[in-house]
Amino acid sequence: MAVLPETRRYAVLGTGALGGFYGAKLQQAGFTVHFLLHSDYDHVRQKGLWVESCWGDFHLPQVNAYAAVEEMPVCEGVIVALKATQNHLLPRLLPPVLADNGVVILLQNGLGAEPEIANWVGPERVIGGLCFISSNKVGPGHICHLDYGSVLLAEYGPGYAPQGITPRLQQVQADFQRAGIPTSLSPDLMLARWQKLVWNIPFNGLSVIFNADTQQMIRDPEARALAETLMHEVIQGAAACGRHLPQTLISEMLASTEKMAPYRTSMKIDYERKRPLELEAIFANPLRYAQQGGIQMPRVEMLYRQLQVLDRLNRGIPA
């Protein structure tokens, strides 16, 4: 796997709560960053990006803003921070902006997007990224970073075969860390994705069912017990994919959720805003991978079906 060139320009596809924040941090640190925008294009082109952050507020009065990928220069690091529900746009968005010697860095929840992206750009050009951050877009070009903020990066390989820690991964880590982003590396992307799913499947899913934040859920004995039961199923799903997560992860995650400030999950925020829920990435794909490994996750599947119904009713979509 080739290293990245000396000069690493970054593109951000999806300048929202995640892409806006991490892209702004990179630009603030001196990197050249090009931002693709949609509804905020005019505002950001004129006024730049405004980041309220628990790490320190800052304003970038001028950013390279684009309304179309065709106008963007090719970049060596293309950060994809779209909602996973928008990934069907990537076959069109990626080719114009990804340099031949560049990589796609997918900052999303869930499982199963990397093989798709690999179909379009080649598996040797895909890095997966997991963000541990509370961040919201609160207005045009206005991002509010509330808590946490670390990123975990891992190479994608065909069929999610572990790729180890590559020099290229360390290059991206160095850039992110120069930008003040705590960044760790994993040799096994699928392991990292399943580990995050252990939290995301119960808490994202149940937050929509219960219309509740993390504190309301963790304080309720039945909600907590249900989250725990779902976590056990997810760990079994991971094992079906050959990824063995320790059972102690569950009590650790429950304890850290107790200590977290009340948090509205991304899925609950999407639901409130009547946006499509990221059900493919967070539910359908993990269910499929587990099933291919011979494991059913009946409660996860039930939650998935419930969320499909709620998502349709919420957005007024006929079944």
Place this chain on the structure above:
Amino acid sequence: MAVLPETRRYAVLGTGALGGFYGAKLQQAGFTVHFLLHSDYDHVRQKGLWVESCWGDFHLPQVNAYAAVEEMPVCEGVIVALKATQNHLLPRLLPPVLADNGVVILLQNGLGAEPEIANWVGPERVIGGLCFISSNKVGPGHICHLDYGSVLLAEYGPGYAPQGITPRLQQVQADFQRAGIPTSLSPDLMLARWQKLVWNIPFNGLSVIFNADTQQMIRDPEARALAETLMHEVIQGAAACGRHLPQTLISEMLASTEKMAPYRTSMKIDYERKRPLELEAIFANPLRYAQQGGIQMPRVEMLYRQLQVLDRLNRGIPA
């Protein structure tokens, strides 16, 4: 099991959508009926009961209304039509009003209330009743009967042992039918209760989760599939209690739900009115009975836990 005396007076404990309707029908047919009331007492004492019914509207300008059981005469038929969540009141409510030669007729959903009642009045004085009716209380002493209306009666025996069709059961049936209520009899109360649970567990439960009526659920492929899966589990629960329901029941119930006018389940109405949900009778007890028979119902259990959380959040009850 003794027959009932010639003169059968009825008491109605819980003069709401069910008790108000069936009690009014009995009085209209010439039976002596005594109604226990709570919030509607003054109104009903002064103005009687007003029944809008798809079988024909009628008004009873005067009814025997009571605010306390101690003021009621003893009756040979005591119809319990309280919400199951109120059953903790029965040890106090039943003794003053139940004649020595009388029976309790429990018109409720769910499973497991009869053994409790049997503890207080003796198992030989308990009849279970299942109502197939769309009826709402829409104002003080004002009942709106929308559709259906039949009742199924069955004797309770210790441990829900089947009691067959007794002469006493036929006497109550004759009274109900004289009052224009289509009334059938079952030799096996527990079988009847499980059969109704096959519908009530999925549709009552999911109607709260989805904030949806029966038509919205039956038209949505995932909601329908989930109802079907839950029905399979309930049939397994019934089998664990030695009650073998045919699998064809499922497709019959789904087909009849398709044909029903859009219907808000009783549990959804309770939820909307921020009343406690009948979770013990409809979920916890069936789960317990199935478990005692060696069967887990994991999806039913998950739905139960979800509803416990929603019920608490809905009523602002700290966990």
